[in-house]
Amino acid sequence: MARVLIDSPLPQLDRLFDYEIPAELAAEARPGVRVRVPLRSAGRVVDGLLVELGEPDASDRPLSQLETVVSPVPVLTPRLYALARRAADRAAGSAGDILRLAIPKRMVRAEKAWLAAGSPPAPEVEPADAAWADEVLSAYPGLATALDEGERVAVDAPPQPARLADGTAVGAWAILLAAAATRTLAAGRSAVIAVPDHRDRAQLEAALSARIPEDALVRDDAKQSGPARYAAFLRTLSSAPCVVIGNRSTVYAPVSELGLVALWDDGDPLLGEPLSPGVHARDAALLRQELDGGALVFAGHTRTTDVERLVAVGWVRDLPAARRVSPRVVLSATREGESHAARVPSSAFAAARDALAQGPVLVQVARPGYAPVLVCARCRHPARCAHCGGPLHAARQGAAPTCSWCGRTAHAWACSECSSTFLRMASSGSERTADELGRAFPGVRVIVADGDHPVSEVDARPALVVATRGAEPLALDGYRAVILLDGDRMLMADDLRIAESCLRWWSNAAALAAPGAPVHLVGVTGDVARALATWTQAAYARAELADRAPLRMPPTVRVAAVQGPRRAVDAALAALRTAVPELDAEAVLGPLAQDETVRALVRFDYGLGARVVESLRASVVAHAVKGRRAAKGRTPGAAHTLKVRVDVPDLDL
Known part of the structure; x- marks a missing residue:
């Protein structure tokens, strides 16, 4: 008897099915191989993975036979299946979804070449x-x-x-x-x-x-x-x-x-x-x-x-290093007499000027493009597209505003609040920053590195490298100075982990500086700035955990999102309360309406994780089985599906 995992997105099929092995396939039907099997409920033949062999049970229940063995290569090892099963159970998902990520699609020529080559010898390290x-x-x-x-x-x-x-x-x-x-x-x-x-x-x-x-x-x-x-x-x-x-x-x-x-x-x-x-x-x-x-x-x-x-x-x-190494981080702020609107304080400007005599300088900015945000010049109301309501941006100086969503050009734009027809650039992207710095440092190479202009490496010659966060290229022997702009704007993002993310972006950029080179963080103060300046990111993470624990915010607790029709979500939450009575009264947030569905969040301690996830998964399977016979005239879709996502990073209803 073969026990097969069906390749199907249906949650009710996330289990092993028993099949009889015909005599002609007995030699090829080994654990781990790809097979095709009949699925009675669907009336068709589907793909699957033969997980294990076993003895038929004592019942007289007839078993369907394996249709064919697709490949003799055992691509599913016992350890991989155990890992997929464990990961899926922890996340209220299907093992088949995990294996779909882990095992690539079969390529016949590559498989034949591998079979012909045989097992490679054990490598030897010099x-x-x-x-x-x-x-x-x-x-x-x-x-x-x-x-x-x-x-x-x-x-x-x-x-x-x-x-x-x-x-x-x-x-x-x-x-x-x-x-x-x-x-x-x-x-x-x-x-x-x-x-x-x-x-x-x-x-x-x-x-x-x-x-x-x-x-x-x-x-x-x-x-x-x-x-x-x-x-x-x-x-x-x-x-x-x-x-x-x-x-x-x-x-x-x-x-x-x-x-x-x-x-x-x-x-x-x-x-x-x-x-x-x-x-x-x-x-x-x-x-x-x-x-x-x-x-x-x-x-x-x-x-x-x-x-x-x-x-x-x-x-x-x-496990700390024997010798602590950290970049030379400077918290740059505007000096007395300088305009508070100055984007690059004089200290950072002077550091960039001195460093350009020795090699490249990195300038990190928040966004790509020229002017990612446009506002009304009179009332400062955000400029929106008249067709779809999307935000407008400018591709270059003097260019007509363009919608970031639908791509239409707003030739005759007028403010919806005050009817003004004049726009103002409210932010500077990588291209505008490069333009401004190019005028401030005439004769110096300016390199833009962002999603539209990927650059992996720059040489050791003097250059201003303007890069968005995460797109910074490597420099031979490191940058002679690093300027971190738009930090205050990055911290304004509506995200529970935004300070943690900013610290990661800035730390990764600071690590590109040459030993002893200055790293200027512009316009940011507080705990996250001190953590970068003293290079104590682990201590900052500990403080964050201490602040989140009383509020029961992740990762001090686990969070599951339950989304679907209101009746199905309410039933899943009621079943969860019955299965895990230890959940406190404030464990469930919501449900709140989202388009055609509702969404609720469940906060639970790590010790309750197995029982909470098991209950939610059971509700997903029960809803899927019940919904097989959809009402006449109703089209199955996302609005009629109960979904569970475990370990959501943010509490965002």
Whole structure:
């Protein structure tokens, strides 16, 4: 008998189905292979994964037979299924959704080439490279031992740029993680490292490629071609250890003899999974380490409140460096006699002028474009599109205003409040800032780096690099000065974690400065500015946790969002109250109407997580089964579906 997991988005099908194995498929029907099976309720043949083999039960119930075995390659390992099942159960989701992220689509040519090549030999790390890794790790006393003993640690990466032996510019963090992976591979175990985007992956790949054999480095990237990504996945199925680097789904890579799982910059939203069930790479890594063993490393230039909570409860150990290194941060404010409207204070302006004599200067801004926000010149009311109500922006000086939503040009715009026809630029984007600084520093190169103008690296010649947050390019030997603008505007965003996010953006930019170069934070005061100036991000995260605990804000508690028809949401909340009577009276916020549905938030302690999620998942399944026979004339859709999302980062109804 074969037990098969059906590939279906329906929550009621998130279980194993029993099928009889016909004699002609007995040799191929092994655990982990792709199969096709009949689904009686749908009257069709569907895809699935053969999870395990078992003995038929004693009942006389006839079983349907496997239709076919799609591929002889066992792509689903027992450990991967256990991880997917555990992650799905924690997030009130389906294991099939997790496996859809973890296992790429089958590519026949790549599969045939892998089968013909056979298992690769065990990689050998040169003694000199193993010694190099030990030397790098020695900057963190106890880190090498923690890797060997499979501990969970949080480290603050060195906030400085570095150069490899071939002259390639990388962050010092990439060298640290490359050393950890090299030591792990030298011990005959595999390492899995997840980073937010392709630029981080390129730095890590450059740091690793010179230290480990080429066939032991596996690149897992969603932007790869289908055959290349499937070939990389097949390499992780081999018994030979390897180092896998990639983005958020990399944490599921089914490597053998796992020795290390590492996450770089876990506060980056790119490590959060937008697809159902929305398991963050950090949570998946924690589950992976708990199930498979090996070490777990959280590294970053700052500390998220999520990781700091784990440190506070003793689940993760804080491992500081032997020698504390921090950038030279200056809190820049307008001096006496200067206009408070001055965007760049004289101290920051002078620092940029002096630094340009030596090399490049980085200027970080909040938004891309020229003038992202336009307002009425008379009453300062935000300028809106007459067709869709979207905000207007200017692409360049003197250009007609354009809607950011529908793209229409507002040729005859008039203010809806005072009827004025004159507009004023209320903010400066990267292009306008570059234009203004270009006039202030004539003859100096000006480089714009944002989403529309991606730049990965700049040379050591003098230049003004104007970049949006997160798009800052690397500079050979680091920037000679860093100016952080629009900090007050960034902090005004309507987000529970905005101060934490700003500290991460500023810390990552400050880490690009050359040793001793000034980093000017303009116009920001308070705790978050002091945390950057003193380079005490972990202490700031602890203070944030202390402030959120009395208010029961995440991550001090877990939060689940329940959305759907009002009757279904009310029934799910009532069932939850019955199943988990320990929930306090203020655990549920809402429900509030949102378009055709309502939405409620449920706050619960970590100790109640399993029972809360089980109850909510049961309500989702019950609603899905009940809704199969929709009323005549009603079209099934999002308005008639009950949805649950667990571990929502913000309390936003």
